[in-house]
Amino acid sequence: MTDPLRPPNPLRTAPGGSAVPLDRAYDTALLDLDGVVYAGGAAIDHAADSLASARRNGMHLAYVTNNASRTPQAVAAHLTELGVPAAPGDVVTSAQAVARLIAEEVPAGARVLTVGAEGLYAALRERGLEPVDSADDDPAAVAQGYGGPGLEWGRFAEAAYAVARGVPWFASNGDRTLPSGRGIAPGNGAAIEVVRIATGAEPRIAGKPMPPMHRETVLRTGAKRPLVVGDRLDTDIEGAYNGGVDSLLVLTGVTDAGQLLAAVPQQRPTYVAADLRGLLTGQPPVVVSADGAACCGGWTASVRGDVLALDGEGGGADGALDGLRALCAAAWTRAGEGRCGLDAGKALETLGW
Incomplete structure (x- = not known):
């Protein structure tokens, strides 16, 4: 089993390569949902077929979400309706992670002032805790999770009253935004x-990229060679880094090519793919020369002054991706432990990103 306390991955200066398909190289895919499997309630193109193929090839699929609003049963039912068969035990939520964290800090059966939706209430009850709605109910902790657009403003006031009195404050996740079918919406963060x-207080956050979420995922899935699959650098990819496991970024959610090039070390994915079809293939090698130039496929990326330049021509279905991988290697090598600020506009335009 992967050790939740394993040291983070070393500094990554280029995307990795894999000679075998990723669904054969790893035993478990730890899949984010919003922006990876679906967006706005509809399945993302190629998601269902790709996941079905990965499952047939022997890969265990686990769905790991920072969204604490729904129960695992509801998430599994939704996935099944979208053509992605799933059982409740295949789903791990930040509500479950924060409930375990709280249960380790307060007495058994303690009251927890809960601000969120049914997913958070159910996770707290699963741990033997009693959700309450008022700061006057003598709560031992405050738990806050995404409650959807219908959450009443007074719920935040109750949380503030309790936190201001010194009640420990926990949050399922800190995602400031989440993708929807209509665009980017405010999240729990x-x-x-x-x-x-x-209140001026700070919550203890359980969800990605924090270690409690990684621990919860490993405990519930038993993954030995996990691959984190996500669309967000600051949660999915950084969470994989913090857990010391490999990651695949898919470009179907909130992260675009420019943001990927500017990623700081803890947010640089092991692999990059356009969508979940990337699980079914290997990953091409990226070769970086002593002068920092990077080659992948038919492309060569290099730094010229303050510009990321791209030469060559990639062939095949993944030609644009190979160019992006080369650009990542050149940008990350130059940035080292920092963030790349080079102008990549023309290079990305060449690739159609």
Whole structure:
């Protein structure tokens, strides 16, 4: 089993390569949902077929989400409706991670002032805790999770009253935004700011990229060679880095090519793919020369002054991806432990990104 306390991955200066398909190289895919499997309630193109193929090839699929609003049963039912068969035990949520964290800190059966949706309430009950709705109910902790657009403003006030009195404050996750079918919407991190501004306090956060979420995932899946699959650098990829495991970034969610090039070390993925079809293939090698130039496929990326330049021509279905991988290697090599600030506009335009 992967050790949740394993040291983070070393500094990554180029995407990795794999001679065998990723669904053969890893035993378990730890898949984010929003922006990876679906967006706005609809399945993302190629997701269902790709996951079905990975499952047939022997890969265990686990769905790991920072969204604490729904129960694992509801998430599994939704996935099944979208053509991605799943059982509740295949789903791991940040609500479960924060519930375990709270249960380790408060007495058994303790009251927890809960601000969120049914997923958070159910996870707390699973740990033997009693959700309550008022700061006057003598809570031993405050738990805050995404409650959806219908969450009443007064719920934040109750949390603020309790936190201001010194009640320990926990949050399922800190995602400031989440993707929807209509665009990017405020996430739980935005709701946390309401209580933080009112109290000046800081919550203990369980969800990605924090270690409690990685621990919860490993405990529930038993993964030995996990691959984190996500669309967000600051949660999915950084969470994999913190857990010392490999990651695959898919470009179907919130991260675009420019943001990927500018990624700081802890947010640089092991692999990059356009979508979940990347699970079914290997990854080409990226070769970096002594002068920092990077080659992948038919492309060569290099730094010229303050510009990331791209030469050559990639062939095949993944030609544009090979160019992006080469650009990542040149950018990350130059940036080292920092963030690349080079102008990549023309190079990305060449690739159609």
